[in-house]
Each structure stands twice: as structure tokens, then as C-alpha cells.
Amino acid sequence: xxxxxxxxxxxxxxxxxxxxxxxxxxxxxxxxxxxxxxxxxxxxxxxxxxxxxxxxxxxxxxxxxxxxxxxxxxxxxxxxxxxxxxxxxxxxxxxxxxxxxxxxxxxxxxxxxxxxxxxxxxxxxxxxxxxxxxxxxxxxxxxxxxxxxxxxxxxxxxxxxxxxxxxxxxxxxxxxxxxxxxxxxxxxxxxxxxxxxxxxxxxxxxxxxxxxxxxxxxxxxxxxxxxxxxxxxxxxxxxxxxxxxxxxxxxxxxxxxxxxxxxxxxxxxxxxxxxxxxxxxxxxxxxxxxxxxxxxxxxxxxxxxxxxxxxxxxxxxxxxxxxxxxxxxxxxxxxxxxxxxxxxxxxxxxxxxxxxxxxxxxxxxxxxxxxxxxxxxxxxxxxxxxxxxxxxxxxxxxxxxxxxxxxxxxxxxxxxxxxxxxxxxxxxxxxxxxxxxxxxxxxxxxxxxxxxxxxxxxxxxxxxxxxxxxxxxxxxxxxxxxxxxxxxxxxxxxxxxxxxxxxxxxxxxxxxxxxxxxxxxxxxxxxxxxxxxxxxxxxxxxxxxxxxxxxxxxxxxxxxxxxxxx
Amino acid sequence: xxxxxxxxxxxxxxxxxxxxxxxxxxxxxxxxxxxxxxxxxxxxxxxxxxxxxxxxxxxxxxxxxxxxxxxxxxxxxxxxxxxxxxxxxxxxxxxxxxxxxxxxxxxxxxxxxxxxxxxxxxxxxxxxxxxxxxxxxxxxxxxxxxxxxxxxxxxxxxxxxxxxxxxxxxxxxxxxxxxxxxxxxxxxxxxxxxxxxxxxxxxxxxxxxxxxxxxxxxxxxxxxxxxxxxxxxxxxxxxxxxxxxxxxxxxxxxxxxxxxxxxxxxxxxxxxxxxxxxxxxxxxxxxxxxxxxxxxxxxxxxxxxxxxxxxxxxxxxxxxxxxxxxxxxxxxxxxxxxxxxxxxxxxxxxxxxxxxxxxxxxxxxxxxxxxxxxxxxxxxxxxxxxxxxxxxxx
Numbered sequence: 001x002x003x004x005x006x007x008x009x010x011x012x013x014x015x016x017x018x019x020x021x022x023x024x025x026x027x028x029x030x031x032x033x034x035x036x037x038x039x040x041x042x043x044x045x046x047x048x049x050x051x052x053x054x055x056x057x058x059x060x061x062x063x064x065x066x067x068x069x070x071x072x073x074x075x076x077x078x079x080x081x082x083x084x085x086x087x088x089x090x091x092x093x094x095x096x097x098x099x100x101x102x103x104x105x106x107x108x109x110x111x112x113x114x115x116x117x118x119x120x121x122x123x124x125x126x127x128x129x130x131x132x133x134x135x136x137x138x139x140x141x142x143x144x145x146x147x148x149x150x151x152x153x154x155x156x157x158x159x160x161x162x163x164x165x166x167x168x169x170x171x172x173x174x175x176x177x178x179x180x181x182x183x184x185x186x187x188x189x190x191x192x193x194x195x196x197x198x199x200x201x202x203x204x205x206x207x208x209x210x211x212x213x214x215x216x217x218x219x220x221x222x223x224x225x226x227x228x229x230x231x232x233x234x235x236x237x238x239x240x241x242x243x244x245x246x247x248x249x250x251x252x253x254x255x256x257x258x259x260x261x262x263x264x265x266x267x268x269x270x271x272x273x274x275x276x277x278x279x280x281x282x283x284x285x286x287x288x289x290x291x292x293x294x295x296x297x298x299x300x301x302x303x304x305x306x307x308x309x310x311x312x313x314x315x316x317x318x319x320x321x322x323x324x325x326x327x328x329x330x331x332x333x334x335x336x337x338x339x340x341x342x343x344x345x346x347x348x349x350x351x352x353x354x355x356x357x358x359x360x361x362x363x364x365x366x367x368x369x370x371x372x373x374x375x376x377x378x379x380x381x382x383x384x385x386x387x388x389x390x391x392x393x394x395x396x397x398x399x400x401x402x403x404x405x406x407x408x409x410x411x412x413x414x415x416x417x418x419x420x421x422x423x424x425x426x427x428x429x430x431x432x433x434x435x436x437x438x439x440x441x442x443x444x445x446x447x448x449x450x451x452x453x454x455x456x457x458x459x460x461x462x463x464x465x466x467x468x469x470x471x472x473x474x475x476x477x478x479x480x481x482x483x484x485x486x487x488x489x490x491x492x493x494x495x496x497x498x499x500x501x502x503x504x505x506x507x508x509x510x511x512x513x514x515x516x517x518x519x520x521x522x523x524x525x526x527x528x529x530x531x532x533x534x535x536x537x538x539x540x541x542x543x544x545x546x547x548x549x550x551x552x553x554x555x556x557x558x559x560x561x562x563x564x565x566x
Numbered sequence: 567x568x569x570x571x572x573x574x575x576x577x578x579x580x581x582x583x584x585x586x587x588x589x590x591x592x593x594x595x596x597x598x599x600x601x602x603x604x605x606x607x608x609x610x611x612x613x614x615x616x617x618x619x620x621x622x623x624x625x626x627x628x629x630x631x632x633x634x635x636x637x638x639x640x641x642x643x644x645x646x647x648x649x650x651x652x653x654x655x656x657x658x659x660x661x662x663x664x665x666x667x668x669x670x671x672x673x674x675x676x677x678x679x680x681x682x683x684x685x686x687x688x689x690x691x692x693x694x695x696x697x698x699x700x701x702x703x704x705x706x707x708x709x710x711x712x713x714x715x716x717x718x719x720x721x722x723x724x725x726x727x728x729x730x731x732x733x734x735x736x737x738x739x740x741x742x743x744x745x746x747x748x749x750x751x752x753x754x755x756x757x758x759x760x761x762x763x764x765x766x767x768x769x770x771x772x773x774x775x776x777x778x779x780x781x782x783x784x785x786x787x788x789x790x791x792x793x794x795x796x797x798x799x800x801x802x803x804x805x806x807x808x809x810x811x812x813x814x815x816x817x818x819x820x821x822x823x824x825x826x827x828x829x830x831x832x833x834x835x836x837x838x839x840x841x842x843x844x845x846x847x848x849x850x851x852x853x854x855x856x857x858x859x860x861x862x863x864x865x866x867x868x869x870x871x872x873x874x875x876x877x878x879x880x881x882x883x884x885x886x887x888x889x890x891x892x893x894x895x896x897x898x899x900x901x902x903x904x905x906x907x908x909x910x911x912x913x914x915x916x917x918x919x920x921x922x923x924x925x926x927x928x929x930x931x932x933x934x935x936x937x938x939x940x941x942x943x944x945x946x947x948x949x950x951x952x953x954x955x956x957x958x959x960x
Contacts, residue, residue: 448649452669454643
């Protein structure tokens with residue numbers, strides 16, 4: 001069993017990553033060398049990309065804090081109305097595809113035809129468009145709106161978890177409200193805040209989709225986009241490997257710090273006892289607070305995706321909105337009329353389902369080993385299952401190309417290599433859910449079955465898996481949604497022969513076919529939503545469960561432990 | 567007929583042996599209770615019998631068939647043993663009927679057969695009518711009954727119960743205790759029962775096995791183990807007791823050992839089973855609080871003492887009594903009618919048959935009392951306690 005797990009993890013993640021390291025030491029003549037690393041200091045393109053990545057990352061951390069902290073405080077510690085709604089939408093943002101949102105923002109704030117820009121120009125009689133989304137600022141803006149949940153979720157969990165006695169003790173000693181906030185509340189949530197910021201930093205430095213879409217027109221390159229250009233013809237794989245290695249090291253170090261800070265504690269939004277803590281009464285301050293939260297929801301969800309929906313019904317981008325520019329099905333017909341897209345749909349479905357199931361199988365095996373065997377190596381399993389978090393999609397993609405694209409495997413441009421990529425990247429999240437679920441099931445319920453004559457296999461089928469169902473469904477649902485529109489790795493592994501919906505969408509955007517982009521985006525989002533709703537229904541229908549628990553299950557599904565989803 | 571035999575059973579977790587060369591044989595239809603504090607290895611023993619753990623050494627045989635031994639391990643599902651767990655381990659996704667019917671269903675019994683046996687088992691634990699509920703809709707006592715029914719429905723060769731009552735409150739625990747006793751009597755099923763509760767152990771056992779640090783320290787009928795504990799550990803494991811130093815004040819005979827207790831009390835105790843004593847020896851004795859009789863009297867007589875604490879419990883009174891020559895007060899229990907007050911002078915009387923010579927001295931067992939026994943023991947000059955003999959006997 002242990003051997004099966006080791007082999008699976010090696011094939012999915014270990015071997016490709018080892019190949020990246022190996023390749024970085026290979027000279028042109030095939031010998032071993034360190035000279036590749038000299039490129040890091042000499043190649044101006046690389047230096048600029050690293051600088052840009054850091055710049056984007058720092059800006060996004062700041063932006064996420066500006067959005068996430070007030071939102072956390074408003075929703076947890078004040079009497080602002082609609083707190084649950086705002087909290088839910090933050091969680092929803094987390095599952096929304098940021099590169100699709102970036103496409104929406106191109107339509108809204110593009111310098112030439114952006115709808116918001118033209119509207120503002122006509123209202124105020126401006127000569128030039130006031131905003132340009134194709135700038136580093138635009139990238140930071142879009143990323144902040146999508147990564148702030150990484151700050152919001154841990155911080156609001158920490159705020160909720162504070163023992164109210166801590167603050168009451170300070171207040172009883174005469175501390176003012178502000179002093180309590182500064183001397184007690186803030187230090188207690190500081191680890192969560194720093195941990196969240198690290199996740200935002202790492203995610204934004206290595207994210208591909210939005211940066212590629214918004215940076216491409218001006219040639220603004222960050223690490224992942226440079227990596228992609230290095231992998232394209234003529235490929236310079238060893239250079240790509242050389243950049244990947246320090247990135248891996250830095251990310252691993254940052255994630256270790258982040259783990260230390262959260263101390264292995266799981267952040268979940270549920271579970272707090274409502275009304276336990278002192279609630280700040282905002283009074284008239286309620287209105288700006290609500291306005292702020294509404295603005296966050298509108299900017300992160302309503303406007304970009306709404307714009308794509310609207311665009312999907314337009315005949316031409318250049319002409320203004322209006323009935324004569326309306327087509328209900330035209331763009332959709334065009335999108336689905338193309339065999340490439342039909343094939344991509346099929347591929348994405350198959351890959352998302354396949355990757356989800358394989359990841360579930362590996363995660364089940366791993367958590368069974370951890371919970372039901374007593375080997376000393378079990379701690380390694382937990383660490384190894386979380387390891388893919390530290391590998392950016394770009395690096396994992398490069399590793400897979402080095403490892404499997406050429407002979408003897410010859411998997412370049414196949415669906416199989418995408419399946420390997422998807423499965424590997426789905427492991428951390430899947431394992432987090434399955435492992436937690438398994439921890440809830442005592443060994444005794446399995447032993448009871450064994451002692452009544454059921455074999456190991458029957459015990460799994462009749463007892464363990466049914467009891468794990470909520471965790472399995474939650475993990476499966478989330479992974480399906482994330483994998484269905486996976487871009488970060490797919491774009492590296494795409495050769496034209498293995499299209500997925502995300503790569504097709506990306507190519508449509510590169511060709512500026514925005515009505516089709518809109519139509520395809522809407523379809524992808526619809527599929528995501530339908531899958532989510534259906535899965536929630538399934539989660540709700542649980543015989544023999546107390547209604548309280550079954551109602552909670554779907555919210556568990558959405559409360560991604562943020563560290564797992566970076 | 568000998569049913570289950572454990573021989574030299576040993577299991578370690580890491581470096582520490584948890585079960586250390588346990589030998590035990592269990593007769594058909596017998597109820598054997600393993601008693602001991604947590605960590606003494608009793609649950610690990612049970613889990614090895616059930617097949618959840620593999621022994622490191624030793625052998626388990628059931629009806630002359632080897633279940634576990636060198637190069638032999640029968641998995642739990644082929645051992646025909648049913649386990650009742652402390653946590654009940656009911657499956658929350660199955661109804662009561664499905665839980666109980668799991669065994670017969672797994673054995674591919676016909677639908678009608680499953681139904682008949684399930685109903686029978688539920689009737690046996692008096693739960694008919696609740697078959698369609700789920701575990702979380704039942705009280706703790708009902709859940710335990712379901713767990714019991716689920717175990718009994720398979721007609722097991724051996725019923726294993728692992729602290730089944732410790733999650734219940736006192737009243738339910740008493741009720742379930744007699745329930746288990748009744749079921750054992752009416753079905754005649756062979757039963758191994760693990761507990762740390764002496765009341766459960768004494769009332770349920772045909773034979774009591776006291777364990778300490780992975781070893782069996784005493785085996786016997788409950789009354790015998792209670793009355794004649796061989797070590798101070800066993801004496802205390804079976805309830806409150808007084809452990810006192812005593813001197814053998816005459817030649818022992820098969821009829822009894824003359825002893826002088828602190829306070830000048832002299833008694834003739836039954837001879838210990840496996841410790842040889844002779845006149846002049848220093849020994850340790852165990853006397854239960856209920857066996858110390860207090861009478862009002864003056865201080866010149868032997869056994870003169872003074873009440874230093876009296877706790878009223880309604881049906882009885884617990885006393886702490888200061889006896890000259892003892893650092894610690896004695897525990898005594900008396901009737902609540904005609905009770906004594908704190909500070910009152912009393913005379914302690916002991917019946918010789920209630921005195922058990924234990925194989926290890928108070929020096930090894932009574933904390934805060936080691937090394938300084940004033941009075942006669944210091945003059946006797948003998949070794950303080952025959953502890954080594956007692957240890958090797960265990």
C-alpha cells in the first residue's frame with residue numbers, strides 16, 4: 001500500500017520536479033554544469049521579469065489587505081447588515097476564475113473600447129480614457145480583487161476565534177476600545193494576517209492567467225509569462241529550469257513560514273459560536289461599511305462577469321450597446337459551431353473528472369496510511385501531499401514536459417500529460433478534505449465491521465466511504481470546478497492537439513474575439529455553477545443525519561482551507 | 567472445555583512492552599473480566615484477541631485452532647468474535663436495523679433470515695420498535711444496547727467488550743450491568759470484558775484477571791480476589807482499603823498466621839497463598855474499611871483510636887481514624903445510625919478473616935509512608951517487607 005502511494009506521488013509530482021532540478025545543471029553538451037545559473041544575472045529579460053513579479057506581488061499584498069481586513073472586521077465584529085451574504089461572496093470569489101474576470105475587466109477598462117472608459121468619457125467629456133487596465137496597476141487591481149479572500153478567510157477566522165475574555169480583560173483594566181484593538185486584538189490575529197499575506201504574495205508572483213491577458217499588449221512580463229515564452233519555439237528548457245529552481249526554493253521557504261505561523265491550525269469560517277464576542281455598533285457608520293462591502297462584491301463578481309454576459313449577446317464590439325447590436329444566440333452558435341471548442345469541452349470534462357477521481361484515490365490511500373497505520377514515516381505523507389502547493393503551475397508544467405513529453409514516454413501534447421498535471425495539482429486540496437474527514441471516523445467503526453465478518457474491502461465499501469461521503473463530495477466538487485478551467489499548467493502543456501476550454505478561451509482572447517470570449521466564459525461559469533448546485537443538493541440529501549449537520553456540509557465545501565488552494 | 571488460550575502473549579508499541587507474556591485460558595461459557603488501570607495492557611490484550619493488533623510473540627488459540635502465532639494470523643473477519651466498543655462505534659449512516667443486520671447481511675444470509683435474527687437480537691436487548699431510528703436519535707443507553715445487539719446477532723464464539731459502560735452515567739451503568747449479566751446467563755456466550763471499574767468487574771466476572779503493567783498479577787473468582795489480594799496493588803484495584811504494616815507474632819500454622827497490628831491489635835489471619843512467613847517477619851496487610859468495626863470505648867485497650875474525620879453519606883458514614891503508631895489515619899466505614907463524632911475516642915476491632923497478608927510491603931505501595939515505621943517494626947530488625955517474593959509470584 002505504502003509502495004503504491006510512493007510510486008503514485010513520484011510519478012505525479014516527484015519525478016517532474018526532480019527533472020526541473022536536474023535539467024538546470026545540464027550543459028549544452030550534456031555534461032553537468034552550474035553555468036546555466038549565470039544566466040540569472042546576465043539575461044536582462046529575466047531580471048526584469050523577476051522585478052515585475054515582485055512588484056506585482058507587493059502591490060497585490062497591499063491591495064488584498066486593504067480589501068480583506070476591513071471586510072473581515074465588518075463581517076465578524078460589527079452589526080453591519082448582510083454580514084453572511086458578504087462573507088459568502090468572499091468565499092465565492094475564491095472559486096471564481098480570475099483570468100476570466102481579467103477578460104471582463106479588459107472589456108470594462110480597456111483603453112480604447114472599455115465600456116466604463118467610454119461611458120466616463122461621454123459623461124465628463126474627456127479627451128482620453130481615464131483608466132488603462134493594461135498596466136501593472138491594472139494587474140494589481142484585478143489580482144487584489146481575486147486574492148483578497150486569502151487574507152479575509154484566515155483573518156476573519158482568527159477574529160472569530162479570539163476568546164472574548166481576552167478583550168474583556170483588557171477593557172476591564174481600563175483600556176479604550178482602540179487600545180484593546182491595538183494591544184490585544186491585532187497581536188492575536190497577526191499570525192493569520194501575515195500567513196494570509198504570504199499566500200497572496202506567492203500566488204500573485206506566480207499567477208499566469210490575468211498577468212498574461214493584461215500584460216501582453218504592453219509586453220509586461222512576469223516570471224510565469226517569461227517561462228512560457230522560454231518554452232515556446234525555440235525552446236530553452238534549461239533556462240526555464242534555472243529560473244524555476246530559485247522560485248521553488250523561495251516559495252517553499254515562504255510556505256514553511258506560513259505553516260509555522262498558522263501552527264497547523266485549520267482556518268474555517270464555520271464553527272464559531274455566534275454572538276459570543278463583543279460586537280461593535282456602527283450606528284451611522286453602517287452605510288459606508290455596507291457601501292464598501294457592496295463595492296467589493298460588485299467589482300470582484302458582478303461587473304467583470306456581468307460584462308462578459310452582456311458581451312456574449314453583442315454583435316460587434318465597436319458599436320455601442322443597443323437592440324440593433326443584440327444577438328441572443330449568435331455568439332453561442334459560433335462558439336459551439338466550432339469543432340475545436342466541442343472537442344475542448346469534452347476534453348475539459350474528461351480531464352476534470354479524471355483528475356478529480358485519481359486525486360481522490362491517492363488522497364484516500366494517503367490518509368488511510370496516516371490514520372490507520374502506525375509507521376513513523378506517516379509524517380512524511382502529510383508533508384508530501386501538501387508539497388504540490390509549493391510548485392507553481394508553470395514549474396510543474398515545465399517539469400512534466402521535461403519528464404514525459406519526449407521519448408520514452410512520448411506524452412507531449414496528449415491528454416494523458418494534462419491528466420497527470422491535473423491530478424498532481426489537485427492532491428493538496430483533496431488530501432486536506434479527505435484527511436480531515438478521515439480524522440472524524442474512528443478506527444473502531446471499521447473494526448466493528450471487521451469483527452462482524454466483513455473483509456477489508458467490504459468495510460471500505462459499506463462503512464468508510466459512505467461515512468467519508470461529505471468530504472469526498474466537497475473535495476471532488478471543488479477540484480472539478482478548479483480543474484475544469486485550469487489554465488496555468490494547460491497553457492504550458494498545450495500543443496494544439498490537446499485543447500481544453502481554458503486554453504481555447506485564452507487563444508480567443510489573444511485573437512481579440514471578445515464576443516466569443518464572452519459566450520464561452522458564460523458557458524464555463526454556468527457549468528461551474530450547475531456542478532456546485534447539484535453537488536450541494538447531493539450533500540444535503542443524507543439519510544440519518546441530523547439536519548444541523550447536513551445543512552452545514554455545503555458551507556464546509558466552500559470554506560476552502562485557504563492554504564490548500566494557493 | 568477450554569475455549570480460548572493465550573500463551574506468552576506479548577506486544578510492544580515502540581520500546582515499551584504493553585502486554586508482557588500474558589498466559590490465560592478461558593473456559594466455554596465463562597465470563598472473564600480483565601481489570602486494571604488505564605495503560606495496563608488490558609485493552610491491547612482484547613484487541614489482539616479480536617485480531618486488530620498482531621502479537622509480537624506468543625500464541626492465541628480458539629478451540630485448538632491457532633488464531634495468531636508465529637507465521638500465523640487470522641484476520642478479524644474470520645475469527646467469529648464480536649466486539650462492543652467503549653464508543654459504541656455505531657455506523658451513523660445506517661439505521662438501527664441496518665447496523666444490527668450488518669453481520670448476517672455480510673454473511674449473505676437470506677433477507678428473511680436477516681430480518682428474523684435482527685428482530686431477535688433487538689428483542690434480546692429490549693429495543694424492539696426502534697429499528698428504523700438512527701444512532702443520533704437514540705440515548706446513550708439505547709446506543710449501547712444497539713451495539714450489544716449488533717454483536718450478539720452473529721452468535722459469536724467470543725463476545726469481547728471493551729469498557730462498554732464507561733460512557734454512561736451511573737444509573738444507566740448499573741442498569742446495563744445487570745442487563746449484560748442477564749444476557750450472558752441466558753445465552754451462555756463466552757465473554758471477555760475489559761474494565762477499570764471494580765464494581766463492574768466484581769459483579770460481572772465468573773473469573774477476574776487483574777493486570778498491572780502488561781502482566782497478569784492475580785486470577786481468581788471475584789470474591790477470592792477481593793478477600794485475598796496477593797499484592798497491595800490488587801488490594802487497591804478492587805476498592806478502598808487500608809494497607810498496614812504488621813508483625814508475625816507467633817509461629818504460622820495452616821489455620822492462620824498470628825499478627826500484631828499497629829495499636830496493639832492482635833489477630834489470626836488466614837495464611838497467604840504464595841508467601842512463606844515465619845515468626846518475627848514484617849509483613850503488609852490489607853483490611854477493607856467496612857471490616858474495621860468501631861465501638862465506643864476508652865483509651866487503655868488495644869486498638870484505642872480517635873475519630874479525626876466523619877463524612878455522612880446517608881446510608882453509611884466514612885471515618886478517618888487516628889491510630890497511635892500510624893502516620894496515616896485509617897479509613898473505616900460504619901452505619902449511619904449511632905455514628906461517632908470527630909474527636910471521639912473509639913476502639914477498633916478487626917476480625918482475623920478480614921485481614922489479607924499481601925506480598926509486598928507498605929513501603930513499596932503507600933506514598934508518604936515509606937521508611938519510617940515507628941514502634942515495634944524498628945526494633946524487630948528484619949527486612950522491612952518481603953517484597954521480592956511477592957513480585958516474583960506475580
